[in-house]
Amino acid sequence: MNQANLVYKPECEHFRGYMPCMPHKEFGVHCSQCEHFLPKEKHLLVIKLGAAGDVIRTTALLRRIRKQYPDLLVWWLTYSPEIVPAIVDKVLPFSLESEIVLRETEFDVLINLDKDLQACALAKGIKAKSKFGFTLKNGRPAPANQLAEHKFLTGLFDDVNKANTKSYLEEIFEIAGWEFSGEEYILDCDRSVPWDIPSGGKKIIGLNTGCGDRWVSRMWSDGNWIELIKRLQKVGYFPMLLGGKQEHAKNSQFAQSTNSFYTGYFSLKEFISLVDKCSLVVSAVTMGMHIAIGLKKPLVLMNNIFNPNEFELYGRGEIVQPAKQCKCFFSPKCKNEEYCCMDHLSPDSIFDAIERSLEIKEEET
Numbered sequence: 001m002n003q004a005n006l007v008y009k010p011e012c013e014h015f016r017g018y019m020p021c022m023p024h025k026e027f028g029v030h031c032s033q034c035e036h037f038l039p040k041e042k043h044l045l046v047i048k049l050g051a052a053g054d055v056i057r058t059t060a061l062l063r064r065i066r067k068q069y070p071d072l073l074v075w076w077l078t079y080s081p082e083i084v085p086a087i088v089d090k091v092l093p094f095s096l097e098s099e100i101v102l103r104e105t106e107f108d109v110l111i112n113l114d115k116d117l118q119a120c121a122l123a124k125g126i127k128a129k130s131k132f133g134f135t136l137k138n139g140r141p142a143p144a145n146q147l148a149e150h151k152f153l154t155g156l157f158d159d160v161n162k163a164n165t166k167s168y169l170e171e172i173f174e175i176a177g178w179e180f181s182g183e184e185y186i187l188d189c190d191r192s193v194p195w196d197i198p199s200g201g202k203k204i205i206g207l208n209t210g211c212g213d214r215w216v217s218r219m220w221s222d223g224n225w226i227e228l229i230k231r232l233q234k235v236g237y238f239p240m241l242l243g244g245k246q247e248h249a250k251n252s253q254f255a256q257s258t259n260s261f262y263t264g265y266f267s268l269k270e271f272i273s274l275v276d277k278c279s280l281v282v283s284a285v286t287m288g289m290h291i292a293i294g295l296k297k298p299l300v301l302m303n304n305i306f307n308p309n310e311f312e313l314y315g316r317g318e319i320v321q322p323a324k325q326c327k328c329f330f331s332p333k334c335k336n337e338e339y340c341c342m343d344h345l346s347p348d349s350i351f352d353a354i355e356r357s358l359e360i361k362e363e364e365t
Contacts, residue, residue: 007032013073013089043105044072045126047112047119047133049094050079052268053287056294057312058113059085059186060169064178072108077122082268085186094118102126111176115141115155132176148175158329167312184314187294193273197261202238205354206278206297208288209254210247217305217334218284220342222250228282228347229258232354242275242288280317280358282350298357300350304341305330316361318353320345 092098110128173180255262281292299317
């Protein structure tokens with residue numbers, strides 16, 4: 001073949017440069033006669049590093065990005081590349097290699113939603129015609145423009161955060177110059193993963209029992225979980241215990257003492273597909289909560305230390321809070337010497353919320 005007659009089109013969405021593109025590998029076509037040519041020369045970068053749950057809920061922004069910028073290649077920088085949906089053109093893990101590439105790429109739009117120093121430093125140093133969100137000024141995080149001012153202030157002062165009536169999604173849409181209109185999360189789910197769940201046709205109630213090592217102020221007692229499990233079993237539901245490696249010992253003990261179903265802990269991909277089998281999920285504020293929302297499952301959310309206005313459940317489920325006021329706002333550990341508010345979040349209140357949420361789901365279907 002005469003290479004002098006070959007042409008390539010780096011402006012194509014499929015072009016990689018360091019390897020053959022997908023149409024060439026699948027169909028053997030060359031650029032000069034390829035019917036899969038999709039011109040996309042401009043780029044948009046989203047910086048949302050972590051945590052994984054925050055990455056999941058930020059995916060709602062992609063629906064507006066695709067609508068507003070249909071001709072831009074969308075890149076995403078994150079600590080959790082495995083959770084970013086496939087509609088993103090290039091997913092980059094946070095690394096030196098990614099930083100080298102980003103600093104030598106000119107973007108049309110950059111949206112940085114993290115106030116971490118490293119995220120703000122990158123947002124400042126990367127070339128982009130328009131920048132939204134947060135940047136670095138004199139070595140400190142700062143709003144890139146007026147649109148990010150509200151979200152910036154709610155992160156600085158607890159009283160401002162408590163008074164905030166906007167959800168996280170309203171805030172990040174506002175940062176990008178848009179109004180949130182109920183856009184859903186985008187969460188890829190592999191439904192081919194085989195599961196043997198002996199529910200016998202009963203409604204599966206997923207019980208996500210953990211809250212991580214850091215935010216132990218959100219922890220519900222073992223006794224309350226066991227009481228809820230027994231109540232669910234008594235009326236004919238099928239409780240299924242959910243969690244990761246940290247919750248394995250606890251979930252194993254719950255399963256043994258209540259004869260409830262627990263099948264172990266899994267990779268993130270498998271965990272998502274397992275949650276997809278649930279009729280409803282009960283969870284504290286965790287990644288599992290965001291997975292349930294992303295899968296459009298009714299959610300009973302146990303919340304104590306966060307502003308409840310922050311969460312968007314899309315009309316599916318309820319937020320249930322302790323009967324006694326939490327005095328440890330946004331604190332990883334309980335600081336109240338009088339009482340622990342989570343001891344005043346009763347299994348009855350969670351059970352009643354489950355019943356109401358499932359009833360609403362049945363009425364809608």
